[in-house]
Amino acid sequence: MKQDDQRGKKIVIALDGPAASGKGTLARRLASHFNLALLDTGILYRAVGWNVLQDGGDPENEVDALKAAEKISDTDFSNPELRTESIGVAASKVAQIAAVRSTLLNFQRHFANNPPPDKDGAILDGRDIATVICPEAPIKIFITADVETRAKRRFLEEYGENGTPEQLAEILKDLKDRDQRDINRSASPLKKAENAYLIDTTDSDIEAVFEAAREFVSSKM
Ligand code: C5P
Numbered sequence: 001m002k003q004d005d006q007r008g009k010k011i012v013i014a015l016d017g018p019a020a021s022g023k024g025t026l027a028r029r030l031a032s033h034f035n036l037a038l039l040d041t042g043i044l045y046r047a048v049g050w051n052v053l054q055d056g057g058d059p060e061n062e063v064d065a066l067k068a069a070e071k072i073s074d075t076d077f078s079n080p081e082l083r084t085e086s087i088g089v090a091a092s093k094v095a096q097i098a099a100v101r102s103t104l105l106n107f108q109r110h111f112a113n114n115p116p117p118d119k120d121g122a123i124l125d126g127r128d129i130a131t132v133i134c135p136e137a138p139i140k141i142f143i144t145a146d147v148e149t150r151a152k153r154r155f156l157e158e159y160g161e162n163g164t165p166e167q168l169a170e171i172l173k174d175l176k177d178r179d180q181r182d183i184n185r186s187a188s189p190l191k192k193a194e195n196a197y198l199i200d201t202t203d204s205d206i207e208a209v210f211e212a213a214r215e216f217v218s219s220k221m
Contacts, residue, residue: 011036011121012112013217014130017143018190019088019178020150022201022209026143027125029210034123034217037115041126041133042091044104046082047075049090059093068094069103085154085174092178095127098187108133127182130193139220140196141213149202151175 013030017023024040031038048069049059057064081087094100108124112134115122124133130140145153151172155163158171182190192198197216201209 010115010119011139011217011221012134012137013121013123013139013141014134014137014193014196015123015125015141015143016127016129016131016190016192016196017125018127018147018150018182019092019175020154021143021145022153022206023125023143025206026141026199026209026213027123029206030213030217031123033210033214035120037111037119037122039108039111039122039124041104041108041124041129042088043077043082044072044107045091045095045100046087047072047077048094048100048104049092050079050082050087051075052094053087053090059090060096062097062099065094065097065100066103069100072104085158085171089174089178092181096181096185096187101128101187105133112137127190128188130196131191132188135193139217140193141199141216142192142196143199143201143209145201147175147179148172 011034013034013036015023015027015030027038027040030036048065051068051071052059052064055064055068057068059065112122112124126133130137130142151168154175155168155171159167179190197213199209199212
């Protein structure tokens with residue numbers, strides 16, 4: 001219910017979920033609808049993974065990964081290669097290292113708490129937003145889908161209609177490995193916050209998903 005003291009307050013939405021669950025699309029729709037600044041936190045880990053590989057390093061080596069994390073501001077975040085599944089795999093390796101996560105933490109918290117004056121708040125999407133980065137966020141959403149559905153979506157994004165069954169199988173394997181690393185790591189593992197609103201997108205299109213999330217967010221404002 002809307003309280004008087006909530007009016008005019010900036011909102012923070014924490015959106016978490018596994019790879020290729022539809023987080024990015026939902027985050028963009030919510031950001032545009034509610035006039036929020038948007039941070040895709042996965043791109044930070046992807047940039048670190050990319051930098052390690054560019055330097056010929058090993059994404060699972062702490063020294064290589066930390067060196068790459070420290071020069072993250074030099075990265076071209078618009079490089080489409082950052083979005084590929086192979087860089088997603090490198091990202092999930094550097095993301096296991098607690099010291100890498102620490103170097104990225106303040107930037108993410110600052111973004112959440114300091115949206116530009118023309119925005120009504122911020123939305124961050126990732127794996128640990130509701131559990132670690134913004135545990136006080138009043139609005140938490142966890143979005144998921146079964147892994148075969150997520151693999152098909154990522155396959156179509158990367159290869160369009162021209163992909164082969166072998167490429168689909170490779171993406172499915174990468175996503176499963178990535179899920180295992182994200183769920184089982186000791187540093188900020190992927191998990192649903194207790195009070196997060198759960199949306200399963202396996203059988204829903206983006207319009208239905210957006211509508212459910214929009215209603216939930218509106219009920220919290
Ligand atoms: O969301 P996206 O697929 O771009 O994330 C790439 C990888 O970065 C994830 O598999 C995960 O290992 C890592 N990540 C993370 N914490 C976040 C966002 C991403 O560990 N908040």
